[in-house]
Amino acid sequence: MKVPDGAREDRIVLGVQISIVICFYFFTAGFFAFLWHAVYRSVADNDHPVHAVVLASVITIAFLILASVMTMVFSVIIREGRKKFPANGGLANETEIK
Amino acid sequence: MVRWGMVIDLDKCSACRACVIACQIENNIPPPDPKEAANFRTISWMRMVERIEGEYPHLKSNLMPVPCMQCEHPPCTKVCPVGATNKTKEGIVDQIYGRCIGCRYCSNACPYTVKTMNWYKPAWPKEMMDSLNPDVSVRPKGVVEKCTFCHHRIQKAKDRAKLEKREMAPEDYVPACAETCPSQAIYFGDLNDKDSIVSKLSRSPRAFRLLEDLGTEPNVYYLREGA
């Protein structure tokens, strides 16, 4: 009876882990929306668009780097952790460090 | 395009401060509480600025009425994070109370110190409540305000002109200070109209503007005293 429950728990934990990254993407997307909306506003009102364009470009690059790092780290660590579990004899999120 | 401007003749100005009072009544500026006034919190859109040179008894004193300069290149509009202060097409630096978040960056950026802040909710004695001007919004607490050349009067002038089935003439729109000045030291009009009195006076050899070296291009000219 323990194994099915454990597997379900494992899936919940995995779900929360993935949703952390999804939340990060949502936050990044929201921030991009704010930045590029401000660029659009400044171009439409002819209100010194150069500031908005320069800043939005630089910050977009910075956030793309952050999002890439988060994706890379999360995907590799979670995937590797799940691979180990048959060898460990246990569940993915209960792996012990060798 | 119209460019509203003001010329103040310092020879005619007697520093009676009628303009200051007129402005306060017209624009629903609350009378200052004595304690708040002692803490430099009096709101006054038109200020009488005194410059004293020399040592007593050989003093030279200049008194100048200073409204908002309505600069062509306003330092205040540059720094507003939400666009609550902005320059209209007719040359007036506008202040949108509904947009203002009260950060006071514009107040700090203005080199003429013409911006004031509502530190508390504006309050009038009960007896004065009937004398509030219905054409001007009462500001909430926490927003910045300043002289707007009484531009609420433009709408009134346009409405009156429409009623009388004519175009609005430049003389129809005049701010409270210019209207009230007993020595008629304040002239107001369209600086872009080369025939208007303000345009002619702004090109007078007596004309000067405050802090010209900052490049703000104020639309308020002064005529030097003692020609």
Add this chain to the structure above:
Amino acid sequence: MEVVKPDGRLAQGERSAAAGDEILYRPIMKTGRGFYTVFALLSLVVLVAAYAYFTQFRDGLGVTGLNSPVFWGVYITNFVFFIGVSHAGTLISAILRISKAEWRRSITRSAEVITVLVLFFGLGNILIDLGRIDRVLKVIAHGRFQSPLLWDVVSITTYLTASSVYLYLPLIPDIALLRDRMKGGFRKRLYQVLALGWAGTEKQIHYLEKGIGIMAVTVLPIAVSVHTVVSYVFSMTVQPMWHSAIFGPYFVAGAIFSGIAAIIVAMAILRKVYRLEDYFREVHFNNLGILLLVMTCLWLYFTFSEYLTVFYGAKPDEIKVFMEKISGRYAPHFWFMVVTCFVIPFTILANNRTRTIKGTVIASVSVNIGMWLERFTIVVPTLMHPRLPYETGSYSATWVEWAILAGCFALFALIYMIFTKLFPIVSIWEVQEGRQKAQGEVAERLKTYLPA
């Protein structure tokens, strides 16, 4: 220079190494009465500050000492000060990681936590300073990027995100260690989620280190930009003694300066309270003390440069502000700042014999006080002297402003304390990695420096 003390401490340290750094787990496993007492006292201070803010929210900014022309005062000083302290984590973690300085291993975590937490207080003070905090969403909907305040919003958000990621990544292996220790309950679930299934495989370690390396390089320009744009809020106006090209570098140097001082104080407190003498050793305080010494000299250089330029140029508006600081109403603040930012730290830190743990802590507390005063003497004297002949302003902060300042420190300490109860304040895996792998790596590196 590590001094071997003839007492039991080193022996205890050896024991803790053998016992697998047990002492680092102790704050997480057990909580003593001292913790609850301090927690209660700090909560009291926070409640007073909350009440102070409530009076301001209800009545308006009039409850502060702000007026015309001094529109900005203690709150903006706090904002600049806290954002400055946030450079703590960046310097220690990122720069020392990139330069492969091995002594960083036990101190990176406590520094990174300071950064992430203190940014919220910087942001908080700006929100507190707004006349209409209920309209703050207008900044998002109607933001104008011509305004340096928007540069601030964007830069600080980016820095907050980057430093949170930079705090979390090296935390993963430590969370896995905690996950393996816990028997069950809410905390085990929390650690299971956050550990991402960490098993210490080669691939995981490789990619984690790669991620940390990218973050270390990315977070540096972001951090420099943060305090630079904070300085631009002042230098982009034309006000006397604000409109100065030196503000960008001056503020960044000042930020790193107060950041190092903040870490030293935090480390000293943690060392005492959690008995981490073996992890925060003399050598750490000594090295940070030397960095602090370099920064105090740099601070003096920038300050001297700024004031000499103003004095020599003798522009009338600037001289008025200058004289206010040197010999006017703010002279006590200015000279006290010089003493606490340079005289005291320099005399303590320049001398080997006084650069002990106690000495560096005294110097750091002095620096933090001095740096707060530096921000204050930048903000207020300029505003007191508007260009037009006008009554010179004056400014006296009220109880509301001081209460909120105290509340910020108290809340910061509170949240920091909670962090130490959930996660190890010393990076356990990095210390272990240092013990096992670092010596070999360092020996290899040394060989490459010297001729064959």
